[in-house]
Amino acid sequence: MRPTPVLLDCDPGIDDALAIAYLVAEHLAGRIRLVGVVCTAGNVGLADTVANALAWLDLAGAPPVPVCAGAAGAIAVPHVFTPETHGPRGAGHAVLETTTTRCVDPRGGAQFWVDAARAHPGELVAIVTGPSSTLARALEREPALPGLVADLTVMGGTFRGHPGNTTPVSEWNVDVDPEAADAVCLAWEAARSADAELAAPLWCGLNLTERAVWTPERSQRLLAASDSPLARQLTAALRFYFEFHDSVGEGYLAQVHDPFVAWLALHPEMVITEDSHIRVECSGEHTRGMTVEDRRGHRGRAGNARIATGVRVSGGPEAVLDEVFAAIVSLR
Ligand code: BDR
Ligand code: CA
Numbered sequence: 001m002r003p004t005p006v007l008l009d010c011d012p013g014i015d016d017a018l019a020i021a022y023l024v025a026e027h028l029a030g031r032i033r034l035v036g037v038v039c040t041a042g043n044v045g046l047a048d049t050v051a052n053a054l055a056w057l058d059l060a061g062a063p064p065v066p067v068c069a070g071a072a073g074a075i076a077v078p079h080v081f082t083p084e085t086h087g088p089r090g091a092g093h094a095v096l097e098t099t100t101t102r103c104v105d106p107r108g109g110a111q112f113w114v115d116a117a118r119a120h121p122g123e124l125v126a127i128v129t130g131p132s133s134t135l136a137r138a139l140e141r142e143p144a145l146p147g148l149v150a151d152l153t154v155m156g157g158t159f160r161g162h163p164g165n166t167t168p169v170s171e172w173n174v175d176v177d178p179e180a181a182d183a184v185c186l187a188w189e190a191a192r193s194a195d196a197e198l199a200a201p202l203w204c205g206l207n208l209t210e211r212a213v214w215t216p217e218r219s220q221r222l223l224a225a226s227d228s229p230l231a232r233q234l235t236a237a238l239r240f241y242f243e244f245h246d247s248v249g250e251g252y253l254a255q256v257h258d259p260f261v262a263w264l265a266l267h268p269e270m271v272i273t274e275d276s277h278i279r280v281e282c283s284g285e286h287t288r289g290m291t292v293e294d295r296r297g298h299r300g301r302a303g304n305a306r307i308a309t310g311v312r313v314s315g316g317p318e319a320v321l322d323e324v325f326a327a328i329v330s331l332r
């Protein structure tokens with residue numbers, strides 16, 4: 001059987017870096033084929049997310065996968081950067097070298113989404129761990145995209161009354177570009193009204209991803225297991241993420257949403273989900289960026305989302321991170 005083609009759209013980002021390393025490990029183990037990495041402006045600007053993705057791919061020993069620059073900002077509003085979360089360049093305390101061997105694919109992120117989906121119709125597993133800004137632009141170029149992608153997994157939003165991490169009701173990836181996230185909701189709603197067999201995107205919000213906690217003890221174990229430059233830089237980056245979480249009252253630890261979500265995308269049978277319909281609030285003074293779920297069918301629309309509510313893994317999210325950890329340790 002051919003390994004599943006996987007596209008990662010990310011905004012590295014410290015936990016994005018763990019997702020990149022995890023997916024490279026899965027690729028090298030022959031379990032997936034990482035067909036490309038799209039970089040979107042996120043907590044830091046596009047130039048930094050691209051440079052960071054290239055550097056983390058180098059450190060992870062990735063084969064020459066295409067890396068594409070996607071959207072440089074949000075659709076409707078000036079982009080908000082948050083250097084306090086991932087560091088001024090998006091890599092915390094890591095010192096990343098400029099790649100000497102990789103080039104940026106000239107197509108651009110939105111076109112790469114379209115090309116990858118057309119090249120693998122009904123097969124591509126797509127993972128978004130940053131704002132949906134590039135995906136929204138890809139949907140403008142190819143409205144048939146939802147029918148071409150086999151599975152879309154998004155780290156975004158917060159559900160079931162779980163509080164936001166950016167406003168009381170919003171999660172950062174959605175909050176920074178709500179119009180883009182809502183475009184994703186609308187695109188899959190339209191596609192599923194025409195073909196109910198299409199898989200609805202898996203939305204992994206803070207209600208679940210905040211349970212994926214990387215501790216300093218896990219970083220120590222990573223360094224003990226692997227004295228590689230990758231392990232050293234990842235743990236340096238994570239140290240900044242611990243400090244950030246500590247500064248906002250979460251304790252000296254890090255919620256590592258993105259590698260956790262990458263694992264969920266590769267193990268859909270292990271995710272507990274509920275079918276739902278979601279829209280993103282784009283105008284409310286106090287609610288902009290909120291992912292608003294219609295659990296009672298008030299809107300009378302075709303379902304456009306599967307909400308991740310848990311994992312079918314004994315040991316829960318901690319055991320999932322054990323698997324992510326083992327994959328990263330396998331990279332020498
Ligand atoms: C999301 O926001 C970013 O800071 C993280 O990388 C993650 O993708 C969590 O809200
Ligand atoms: Ca991210």
